[in-house]
Every structure is written in C-alpha cells, then in structure tokens.
Amino acid sequence: MSTLENEKVAPLSNYVPKIPKEIECSIERTLEVIGGKWAFLVLRELFCGTRRFGELQRQIAGISPKSLTDILRHLEEHGVLERTAFPTVPVTVEYTLTPKGQDLHQIIKEMKLWSAKWT
Amino acid sequence: MSTLENEKVAPLSNYVPKIPKEIECSIERTLEVIGGKWAFLVLRELFCGTRRFGELQRQIAGISPKSLTDILRHLEEHGVLERTAFPTVPVTVEYTLTPKGQDLHQIIKEMKLWSAKWT
DNA sequence: GTAAGTAAGTTACCAATCTGAACTTAATTT
DNA sequence: AAATTAAGTTCAGATTGGTAACTTACTTAC
Numbered sequence: 001m002s003t004l005e006n007e008k009v010a011p012l013s014n015y016v017p018k019i020p021k022e023i024e025c026s027i028e029r030t031l032e033v034i035g036g037k038w039a040f041l042v043l044r045e046l047f048c049g050t051r052r053f054g055e056l057q058r059q060i061a062g063i064s065p066k067s068l069t070d071i072l073r074h075l076e077e078h079g080v081l082e083r084t085a086f087p088t089v090p091v092t093v094e095y096t097l098t099p100k101g102q103d104l105h106q107i108i109k110e111m112k113l114w115s116a117k118w119t
Numbered sequence: 120m121s122t123l124e125n126e127k128v129a130p131l132s133n134y135v136p137k138i139p140k141e142i143e144c145s146i147e148r149t150l151e152v153i154g155g156k157w158a159f160l161v162l163r164e165l166f167c168g169t170r171r172f173g174e175l176q177r178q179i180a181g182i183s184p185k186s187l188t189d190i191l192r193h194l195e196e197h198g199v200l201e202r203t204a205f206p207t208v209p210v211t212v213e214y215t216l217t218p219k220g221q222d223l224h225q226i227i228k229e230m231k232l233w234s235a236k237w238t
Numbered sequence: 239g240t241a242a243g244t245a246a247g248t249t250a251c252c253a254a255t256c257t258g259a260a261c262t263t264a265a266t267t268t
Numbered sequence: 269a270a271a272t273t274a275a276g277t278t279c280a281g282a283t284t285g286g287t288a289a290c291t292t293a294c295t296t297a298c
Contacts, residue, residue, distance in 0.1 A: 026230065026231040026234035026235065026238075027159055027160070027163050027227060027230055027231065027234070028160070029234050029238040030230040030231075030233060030234045030238070031159060031160075031230075033238070035156070035159075037154070037255095037256085040146055040150060040154075041146070041147070041150075044146050052274080052275090053274070053275050053276075054273095054274060054275075057275095062257090063257095064256070064257050064258065064259095065258095065275080065276060065277080066256075066257075066258095066276090066277075066278085067255095067256065067257075068276090069275085069276065069277085070256095079237075085275090088265095088274085089263095089264060089265045089266075089273085089274090090263080090264075090265075090266095090272095090273050090274040090275065091263095091264095091274065091275065091276090092274070092275085093274080093275060093276090100237050103233055103236065103237065104233060106229040106232065106233065107226060107229040107230055107233060108146060109229075110225040110226040110228075110229050111145065111146055111149040111150075111226055112145040112146065112149075113225065114149060114222055114223060114225065114226060115145035115146070115148050115149045116145065117222065118198075118219050118222065119145075119148040119149070119152070156285085171245080171246090172245070172246050172247075173244090173245060173246075176246095181286095182286095183285085183286055183287065183288090184246075184247060184248085185247085185248080185249090185285085185286070185287085186285070186286070187246095187247090188246085188247060188248085189285090204246090207245090207294095208244090208245090208293065208294040208295070209243095209244050209245040209246070209292080209293070209294070209295090210245065210246065210247090210292095210293095211245070211246090212245080212246065212247090
C-alpha cells in the first residue's frame with residue numbers, strides 16, 4: 001500500500017544515527033556466517049541435537065545434496081558446527097553444533113517470537 | 120576441521136526434538152520476509168529513521184537500484200515498511216518502518232550480541 | 239533556449255547460484 | 269551376481285541476481 005502525500009517534504013538533514021556504525025558491521029559479519037538461503041534451516045535441525053547428512057537432507061524440504069554439502073562446509077569453516085566421520089561402511093558422518101553455533105539460538109528465538117506475533 | 124572418529128556410531132534412535140515442529144514453520148515464515156540477501160541491511164538503515172531511496176542506495180554498499188527496488192517492494196508487501204511518495208519534482212519517496220518492522224529490531228539485537236561475542 | 243542535473247526507478251542483458259538426476263565408492267546383505 | 273547403503277560429486281539446465289544504460293518531467297545553470 002503506497003501513499004501519495006501532498007505535503008512538502010521535510011529535508012532529512014538533522015539525521016543522527018541511533019545505531020552506531022559498529023552495529024552495521026556486526027550485522028554484516030553475522031550475515032557472512034548465517035546469511036545464506038539454507039543456514040537457518042540447518043541450524044534449526046541441529047538445535048535438536050546431532051544429525052547425520054541423510055537426516056538433514058530428509059528434514060530440510062527442497063535442499064539438494066550439493067547445497068547441503070556447501071552450507072555444511074561453510075558453517076564448519078566458520079566454527080558453527082563440527083563434522084565427525086566414522087569409518088563404518090558406508091561411512092557415517094555426524095554434524096553437531098559447537099558452543100558458537102549453540103549461541104545462535106537466541107537469534108532463532110527472537111525470530112520465533114516475531115513470527116508468533118506477526119505472521 | 121573434520122574429525123575422523125574410530126569409535127562405533129551410536130544410533131540416533133532416541134531422538135526427541137527439543138524444539139517443536141511449530142518453530143520450524145516460524146523460522147520459515149520469518150525467512151520468507153527477511154530471508155534475502157539485502158533485507159537486514161535495509162532494516163539496519165531504517166531502524167535509524169525514515170530514509171529515501173537514494174539515501175538507502177548510498178548507505179548500503181554494493182546494492183543496485185534494481186535489487187533495492189525489489190527488496191523495498193517485498194518488505195512493503197509484507198507490511199514491514201511503508202512507502203510514501205511526495206509529488207515534488209523529481210518525485211520524493213520516503214520509506215519508514217511500520218510497528219511490525221520495528222519489532223524486527225530484537226532479532227538484529229541478538230545478531231549484534233552474537234557477533235560481539237564470536238566474530 | 240539549450241544543456242545538464244535530479245530522484246526514483248525500468249529494461250535488457252549477462253553472470254552467478256541453485257536444483258535434479260545420475261554417478262561414485264566399497265563393503266554387506268539377498 | 270545384483271541390490272543396498274551413506275555421503276557425497278558431477279554436470280546440464282533453470283532460476284535468481286547483478287550491471288549498465290535508459291526513462292520521465294521538471295529545475296537550474298550557462
């Protein structure tokens with residue numbers, strides 16, 4: 001719903017940022033880690049506990065094995081989760097959140113609250 | 120850093136989700152609104168107050184006018200922000216967060232806390 | 239009075255990303 | 269001997285996203 005106002009536009013000259021520059025970078029740095037299409041959905045599963053590759057693939061609707069591999073590697077590189085391979089045949093691989101990854105739960109919690117209120 | 124464990128794999132049979140199904144949908148619903156590449160960065164600017172198209176374009180590094188138009192329309196459709204056009208020449212357009220949009224600040228706040236602790 | 243400037247976009251095209259299906263590996267069960 | 273299994277990899281095709289140039293309609297500068 002766009003509005004078309006017939007008033008004069010106040011110049012936005014007296015702008016004082018309420019949120020300092022440092023936060024901008026915080027957000028960008030966080031998005032580097034969890035900003036992609038799939039990161040949150042992988043985290044959603046791993047907050048419930050350790051998961052294996054196939055389990056993740058089944059529980060995240062629409063993800064391809066390639067995208068799952070990509071995001072798991074990405075999150076591992078950023079220290080959010082740990083990959084553990086067991087020398088079974090065929091090989092078994094488990095993914096578990098690190099403390100750094102567990103801490104992302106606060107963000108998910110706020111998303112849940114927002115969603116409950118507004119969607 | 121991958122680990123290769125030489126132990127037997129514990130079957131993950133006694134899995135009881137700590138986070139109920141409902142949250143999964145909450146997350147997906149939230150991501151529909153703010154899941155894209157640029158949403159958070161637009162929000163970051165609008166939390167500081169009303170902004171015009173050109174201001175947003177200058178303050179969000181690397182965004183193209185097309186991408187900015189796309190995300191602004193998307194956020195407007197989801198009731199997160201309001202677009203107001205003034206019949207000046209050339210036209211002036213202002214974007215402002217709605218209460219629904221303001222409420223997203225909690226999520227950003229948690230992202231900031233996580234970033235401060237871990238990045 | 240001609241030319242440049244301005245704000246907020248469009249449009250057309252090109253590049254990066256993502257998906258789906260098939261393939262791989264090596265041992266185990268049928 | 270063939271099928272199965274887990275965790276991927278590979279490749280072609282589709283989708284998404286980005287870049288550059290263009291548009292509109294009026295104002296100000298030369």
